[in-house]
Every structure is written in C-alpha cells, then in structure tokens.
Amino acid sequence: MSDPHPDLVCSDLTKDFDAFRAVNHVSFEVPQGSFFSILGPSGCGKTTLLRMIAGFQEPTSGDLRIKGKSMIGVPPNKRPVSMVFQHLALFPTMNIGDNVGFGLRQRGVGKSEIKTRVEQVLDRVGLPGVSERRIDQISGGQKQRVAIARCMVLEPDVLLLDEPLGALDLKLREHMKVELKSLQAAFNTTFVYITHDQSEALVMSDNIAVMNHGQFEQIGTPHEVYHAPSTAFVAGFVGDANRIDGKVAALNGTALTLTSDGGTEMKIDAQAKALSVGQRAQVYLRPEAIELVTSGDGVNVSGGVIDSVLFNGANSSVTVKDQSGSLLKVALPQTGAFATLRKGDKVFTRWDPRQARCYPVAGA
Template structure:
C-alpha cells in the first residue's frame, strides 16, 4: 500500500503581472519524505514553497495538505512551519525562549512547553546553551535553534528555504547529516529548497528538478543523475558532455546514434520519437582513459588538467570534439596523465543516454 500524500500540488500556476512564475505544476509529496525542490534562480521553486507555506496564493490550481485543500487557508492556520535562510531568531530572547515562542502562541500549558523545549534543545544538541542569546551563537548553532523552534509545535510539514547557503563548506556538509537525522527521528515531511545539486543528491528521498516555471523531472537522486529525461536536467544536475549526432535506428527504449566523434552508440533514449538530430549525454566520470577494447573508443589529446584532490579533471580534444573527463586519483599512481599526452577515450554505451533536441 502506498503512503498517503502529505502535500499535493494540483495544476498550480502563479502569475505576477505578465510574468509566469509557475506553469501548471502537478506532483505529490509523500508523508515522512525528504523532498527537494531543486533548480536555478528564477525557476519558481521559492514561489512554490511560499504557496505551500501560505505566503502566496495560486493564480490557478489547488494545494492540499493530507488530502484537504489549504489554498485559501492563512499561513497561521496551516500545520506547516518554515525555516528561513536568515533563521529569523528573536535577538532579545534566550534560545529556550525562542523555541518556546510558538508553543506559547498556540496556548500550550507551561509544563508542556518546558518539557518540549528541553526535548527539542536536546535533539539539536544545544541543551547546554539554553540561556544564551542568538548573537552568542555561530551560524550552525543558529540554524539548529531555528530548526528546534520550527519542529517544536510538531508540524505536519517542515519547509526549508535554502537554510545552508550562509554556512561555510565544512559546516554545510555536517548540517546535511544533521538535517537528515532530524527528519528520520521526527518522521516529519521535509520540503527543502536549494539550487545546490550536491545538497539535493546527498539528502533527498526524491528530487523535483524545476526549470522555466515547470517541473522538468521527479525521481530519486540516482534516477535524476543517471537517467535524465531531457537536456535541461542532464545539464543542471552535475556535469555532463553533450555530443551532437543523428539517430539512425529506434527500438523501444533504445536507439542508435551516429555521434560527432564518428562512432555509433546504441543505448537508452529519452524523448526521441523518430530518426533525426539528437544529443548523446555522457558524464565525465563515465569516460575512461586507456579503456578496454570492447568499449566505444577514440584517440584524443589532453589539453588541460585540473587536480581536485579525489579526482583529476581533464579536457580532451578528439576528432574536433572537446570532452570533459574525470578520473579518480589512486595513491601513488604511476600512470599520471599530463597535458599534451595522447590518450584513448572510451565509454560503455550503457553509461550514455540519448536525448531529443
């Protein structure tokens, strides 16, 4: 039996004057799911989050919470809380008072408030700082208190509007684990907004990739990355190489494309309905250097090399085509590749995907 939807976005559009921010968006977010809205600036993800929260109303369509429409409900009547990018803590209150604030407004009994505040501060590992003020905290600590305050009233859905963007790299990485832990422990549906593909891939149960006011694809992180449904998704998620070509044969979910590299590749396809121009998408880490003979191979010349710790990234020119190749760095490699070297490029056809133009 499938889980009931926590949030349903049903044919939602949003106009700001002549500008269409969202264009007939339809999808469901399951209960107890860590769901991410991912996309570039201006794609409509924050507008959609604000409509779920009740800060904006749809021009068309409906939003449902646990099967009941909330499109016309004011924000304070929705069992939905939001953690904002700037945390929005009250500077004159202690951390315990910040966490208690929402519970007091809801009319909780004093004893229940104290119990819940202690519980939440313990959950975010901030119990020892209960009497401090927000200006005495680091960015990561402020975020923990903002999370505790938002989770304290036991909302049915928690919205997170790019909450990691103000943190440094190391702290962002540790807070990803913290958010995932909190979501699992509370069982609350999290809806996370970000433009950072790595964050989305790392934390999400499912991702909705948004672009041009529409949902381009929804799926688990590995589905989104390994099997993009169109060029927008392939280009936005991670890094990829696009090879122009001509589809010469179609057979169900596979097709054969004659690529600009001068080789024919038969592999999975998306959006190709007839022979003609198309694009082959292949991730840099899926291309091997000095690969085995049974793969599709082509000689090329290394024109740039960038060492990045765990990986080295190369640009290789082959047959008039420039390709990005990523190679994992093993300890004490004896086969170091330098700019100017001639290499053999290759990839397994199953690791490439044909996209319609």
C-alpha cells in the same frame, strides 16, 4: 492505522504575476515522513511554489492539500506547516529558549509547558541545556539546529526549508547535509526543501523534483534523476556532464549510431526518447562514465590529447581533446596507470554505449 493521505498534495497548481506565469500547472504528492526536494536554477519558480504551500501567496488556480484538507484561503498561521528561511530569522535579542518557544507563546501555551517542550526539542536536536545561551554564543551549525527546533516544537505536519544552507561555508554546509537528513529521520516529519544546489538534493532527498521555467521536468529518486534523466535539461543541470551535439545516422531498436558535429561516430543504447534518422540530437555523458585506455580498439574509443589536468582531491578533472577537436571532461582517480598524466600526453578515451543519454534537439 496509517494515514491514507499523503502529507502534501499539489494539484494543477498555477501562479501568475500579471502576464508572467511563475508556476505552471504543477502537480505532485509528498508521502508522510519523507524528504522531498525541489531543485532548480534561480528564477525557476521554486520559491513561489514554497510560499504558496506556506500560505504567503495564494495560487491563481489549482488545489493544495495537507493531510487531505484543502489549504486554499487558509492563512499561514492556521496551516499545519513551519518554515526555515535561508537566513534563519532568529531573534538576536532573545536567548535560545525564548527563540525556540516563540511560536508556542504566540499560541498562548502556558509557561511551564513551553519550558518542558523547549527542553525536549532542544535535546532532540542535540542541544541540551543551552536555553539560557545567547544566539551570538553558538556556531552556525548550532543556529541551524535552533531554527529547526523552533519549527519542530510546534509539531508541524510539514516543514518547509527555503535554501537554509545557502549562507554557510562549504565545510559546514557538507556537515549540515548529514545533520538535516538525520533530524528529518529522527522526527519522522515531512520535509519539503528547495535548493539550487544539486549536491544538497542528491545527498538528502528521498525524492527530487527538478524544476525549470515554472514546471517540473522530472520527479524521481536521486539515483533516477542522476542516472536516468528524462530530459536534456535534467541531464545538464543535475551533476556534471559532457554534451556532444550531432545527428542520428542509424537506428536499431533502442540502439543508435550518432555522428557528432566533429565527425566522430558514437554508439548509444538505452534511449529515453524516440529519435529518427537524420534528426539533430544531444548526447549527455558523465565524466565518471569515461575511462582512459591504452588501446584504440573497441566501441566508442577515440584518440586524443590531454588538454588540462585539474587536481580535485580524491579525483582529478582531466580534459581530453579528441581527434575532432571536441573536449571531453573525464573524472580520473589519483591512483592507477594514468595518475601522472600531463598536458600534451596522448591517450584513448572509451565509454559504454549504455552510459550515455541522447535527446532530440527541439525544433531541429
């Protein structure tokens, strides 16, 4: 019979440090066996939230339940959680087997059982037969797997990961995104992962909570957070986006006409927020939603001049200065009619009214 409780439930959780509120009435649930990421900029409160789940800090108010049991007042070593830190905190004077078995020894598990369980978990993370090797004899990616193994050998209900890929180089970090997701699926353990790196969250997560100033702005799947951001902050923080400031000129159901501050008229559909005529607004438009065309006909078509072309592997990042003087960033494939564009070339940009998101400007 399946467990009726989510593995982790945080209800109206708050943490104050004197007059500063680091976490502000946060509520969410994490289903069993899922990969849940908390994404946000430095200082948004995500590490404080993780430390409350781990038991290193007590909430000022609210409740925190794991497998249906409240963890308020329960010390870290009595909670069914393990934690992987950014710098891994492996013991350099211990071999791999002793590192992985450290927590079991602390719990008084017998030597023969420790040996068996360590070998089993090392095999599951793809490191069989390495127990006797020193930590300085393995690669950065292997160290990540040892850190995971050290946690998973304790069979936690929830594994907490505090930006564990932050110290890796770019290529290894890309590889470890796939590794971590595979390990999470293999163990079927609930992962709660905090990061400021949107690509990590988008690639690995079943659900993402975007955090800002101690609160969650949106919780959703990677697709929802990227393609249907619920706030201007989410639209600007998750992925690359062009921001265009303007004023609402007309409304017709979910469709609106907006005049940019540069004087360009824009047609936008599928609005996430209610707006009124004359209200100041911000439009967010992904670079990949803009295409270059040879004709000036159609809706949301504007003439412009190539301001810069930056090669970026599979794509080029092209900046177009439109007729109003505004700059639009466009993601351009390396093949096709516009693959050889140069600075100063004249082009037309076009985008679908359904591709943009528009939000009211607070206080305007």
